[in-house]
Amino acid sequence: xxxxxxxxxxxxxxxxxxxxxxxxxxxxxxxxxxxxxxxxxxxxxxxxxxxxxxxxxxxxxxxxxxxxxxxxxxxxxxxxxxxxxxxxxxxxxxxxxxxxxxxxxxxxxxxxxxxxxxxxxxxxxxxxxxxxxxxxxxxxxxxxxxxxxxxxxxxxxxxxxxxxxxxxxxxxxxxxxxxxxxxxxxxxxxxxxxxxxxxxxxxxxxxxxxxxxxxxxxxxxxxxxxxxxxxxxxxxxxxxxxxxxxxxxxxxxxxxxxxxxxxxxxxxxxxxxxxxxxxxxxxxxxxxxxxxxxxxxxxxxxxxxxxxxxxxxxxxxxxxxxxxxxxxxxxxxxxxxxxxxxxxxxxxxxxxxxxxxxxxxxxxxxxxxxxxxxxxxxxxxxxxxxxxxxxxxxxxxxxxxxxxxxxxxxxxxxxxxxxxxxxxxxxxxxxxxxxxxxxxxxxxxxxxxxxxxxxxxxxxxxxxxxxxxxxxxxxxxxxxxxxxxxxxxxxxxxxxxxxxxxxxxxxxxxxxxxxxxxxxxxxxxxxxxxxxxx
Amino acid sequence: xxxxxxxxxxxxxxxxxxxxxxxxxxxxxxxxxxxxxxxxxxxxxxxxxxxxxxxxxxxxxxxxxxxxxxxxxxxxxxxxxxxxxxxxxxxxxxxxxxxxxxxxxxxxxxxxxxxxx
Numbered sequence: 106x107x108x109x110x111x112x113x114x115x116x117x118x119x120x121x122x123x124x125x126x127x128x129x130x131x132x133x134x135x136x137x138x139x140x141x142x143x144x145x146x147x148x149x150x151x152x153x154x155x156x157x158x159x160x161x162x163x164x165x166x167x168x169x170x171x172x173x174x175x176x177x178x179x180x181x182x183x184x185x186x187x188x189x190x191x192x193x194x195x196x197x198x199x200x201x202x203x204x205x206x207x208x209x210x211x212x213x214x215x216x217x218x219x220x221x222x223x224x225x226x227x228x229x230x231x232x233x234x235x236x237x238x239x240x241x242x243x244x245x246x247x248x249x250x251x252x253x254x255x256x257x258x259x260x261x262x263x264x265x266x267x268x269x270x271x272x273x274x275x276x277x278x279x280x281x282x283x284x285x286x287x288x289x290x291x292x293x294x295x296x297x298x299x300x301x302x303x304x305x306x307x308x309x310x311x312x313x314x315x316x317x318x319x320x321x322x323x324x325x326x327x328x329x330x331x332x333x334x335x336x337x338x339x340x341x342x343x344x345x346x347x348x349x350x351x352x353x354x355x356x357x358x359x360x361x362x363x364x365x366x367x368x369x370x371x372x373x374x375x376x377x378x379x380x381x382x383x384x385x386x387x388x389x390x391x392x393x394x395x396x397x398x399x400x401x402x403x404x405x406x407x408x409x410x411x412x413x414x415x416x417x418x419x420x421x422x423x424x425x426x427x428x429x430x431x432x433x434x435x436x437x438x439x440x441x442x443x444x445x446x447x448x449x450x451x452x453x454x455x456x457x458x459x460x461x462x463x464x465x466x467x468x469x470x471x472x473x474x475x476x477x478x479x480x481x482x483x484x485x486x487x488x489x490x491x492x493x494x495x496x497x498x499x500x501x502x503x504x505x506x507x508x509x510x511x512x513x514x515x516x517x518x519x520x521x522x523x524x525x526x527x528x529x530x531x532x533x534x535x536x537x538x539x540x541x542x543x544x545x546x547x548x549x550x551x552x553x554x555x556x557x558x559x560x561x562x563x564x565x566x567x568x569x570x571x572x573x574x575x576x577x578x579x580x581x582x583x584x585x586x587x588x589x590x591x592x593x594x595x596x597x598x599x600x601x602x603x604x605x606x607x608x609x610x611x612x613x614x615x616x617x618x619x620x621x622x623x624x625x626x627x628x629x630x631x632x633x634x635x636x637x638x639x
Numbered sequence: 640x641x642x643x644x645x646x647x648x649x650x651x652x653x654x655x656x657x658x659x660x661x662x663x664x665x666x667x668x669x670x671x672x673x674x675x676x677x678x679x680x681x682x683x684x685x686x687x688x689x690x691x692x693x694x695x696x697x698x699x700x701x702x703x704x705x706x707x708x709x710x711x712x713x714x715x716x717x718x719x720x721x722x723x724x725x726x727x728x729x730x731x732x733x734x735x736x737x738x739x740x741x742x743x744x745x746x747x748x749x750x751x752x753x754x755x756x
Contacts, residue, residue: 405666428699430666473673473707475699477735496735527736531706535736559698565663567696567727605665606698
């Protein structure tokens with residue numbers, strides 16, 4: 106998983122690291138100076154003065170020895186005074202230089218050296234000089250050669266050793282200094298590389314990455330300007346810019362959906378306009394048949410349509426429903442209606458009209474599309490109604506009186522199940538079985554589309570035939586117009602206002618006189634009363 | 640506008656495939672079924688049983704997709720049969736007449752027996 110670091114923390118972290126590195130650099134430099142000073146102190150304050158002191162001590166004893174030798178060759182006071190002056194000098198030097206030697210080995214050598222010096226002075230002052238002053242010069246010379254000279258040699262040897270020790274101190278200091286400076290160099294190189302790395306990150310990589318991420322966003326924003334919402338944004342910086350990228354992608358999706366919705370709305374607007382233009386604006390008036398259309402267009406535009414035509418003896422009514430939704434459904438409705446009107450205008454029979462509509466729909470539309478319809482003709486004088494049901498829901502009958510023999514006097518609403526044919530636009534031969542029925546005065550034949558039956562409640566229940574029939578029977582006392590409006594309100598209420606399909610209904614109300622004899626030439630419909638249970 | 644989804648499960652029965660849509664088949668979801676049927680033709684497995692037992696609601700768009708599928712699969716040398724026990728859908732097939740000429744049976748196996756040769 107990538108480490109998520111905000112941009113702020115990246116910058117703060119980078120500069121923080123840089124500060125730590127600078128601090129380390131300062132510390133290393135300071136400690137280098139301090140160790141240099143220590144070495145300097147050891148060399149210049151201890152080792153070099155130590156060497157000088159040793160040289161002075163050895164020189165002083167050698168000078169004492171030379172003064173004594175001179176005195177033995179030619180006794181004179183100045184030489185003795187010189188000797189004494191050197192003795193005093195060597196004491197001072199030893200006293201002063203003792204603090205310069207710190208190691209036990211050095212002090213031991215210094216002690217040996219001063220001891221040899223003291224032995225030399227004792228030999229000179231107690232043996233050699235008194236013998237010389239007694240005039241026994243040869244004896245004094247022999248004694249000096251025998252006792253004093255070896256001590257001087259010993260002093261010189263000890264002096265060399267002591268000097269060597271001081272040189273070793275200097276060499277060790279040099280080594281130490283070398284080691285420390287090497288460590289400092291390595292640390293310095295590491296710090297410099299680290300600082301360069303952090304600096305590079307802060308000054309080049311971070312801005313470049315930031316700028317490349319932002320360029321990606323800018324490019325995507327430009328694409329949106331061109332109407333392209335599919336520009337892919339892939340920023341994996343783990344910071345606010347990546348977050349911005351995610352939000353941007355979401356925005357692209359939202360804009361795309363918005364665009365689709367806008368297009369869909371436009372499409373539905375067009376489909377709605379097409380469908381509205383198909384509607385008949387005025388209903389023809391006849392003396393015996395009243396026609397009441399009721400229509401609610403769904404948001405999605407369901408492809409419902411109806412058509413009414415009156416001639417001198419009959420009224421022809423068609424209620425159709427094209428499958429699917431939107432422009433496709435509206436155009437299918439246009440095809441069906443155009444054929445229907447054109448053929449009827451030429452005086453074609455109902456069968457011929459349906460045949461032609463089937464052919465046109467088969468040719469003009471996709472195999473997914475079909476149209477169901479009822480094509481009915483009602484005789485204005487007799488009230489005899491006949492229809493072709495092409496895959497459409499069965500018509501509903503509301504009778505006028507409560508003594509209808511067809512329902513044994515029960516309430517006056519039932520579905521009329523006649524011989525049915527197949528939907529148009531799919532089959533070569535959809536069938537042409539006709540249903541006929543005799544309408545009595547006040548009878549209402551109701552043609553409708555499946556939008557009523559298939560209306561869905563928010564919890565998924567279907568309005569269905571039973572609710573439909575019950576509602577119609579309940580609303581039967583109302584005028585056909587009110588009945589239709591109330592029924593639509595019922596369905597809308599059931600669907601919580603969300604209709605996915607159009608609601609279309611045509612109430613055909615017969616207002617003629619009752620005939621004494623019923624004519625049933627075609628297929629007689631089977632009466633199917635609505636079930637009363639829920 | 641709610642964009643509901645229908646999940647389509649595909650089972651391989653050797654000689655034919657079974658499509659099991661789960662969810663409503665309506666104008667919102669019918670594209671999935673149409674695509675799945677199109678893929679059957681592309682994959683040269685044009686014998687398909689559509690099991691409607693997982694479909695609580697089907698409107699004319701859903702029915703249209705099935706009937707379009709029947710025609711297209713037949714053109715591709717196969718067939719589409721329907722397994723369905725739901726009263727509501729069976730009624731829709733009866734009303735529209737699409738129940739004639741298409742094999743519709745309560746089980747997938749029985750429906751498959753009715754494939755056109």
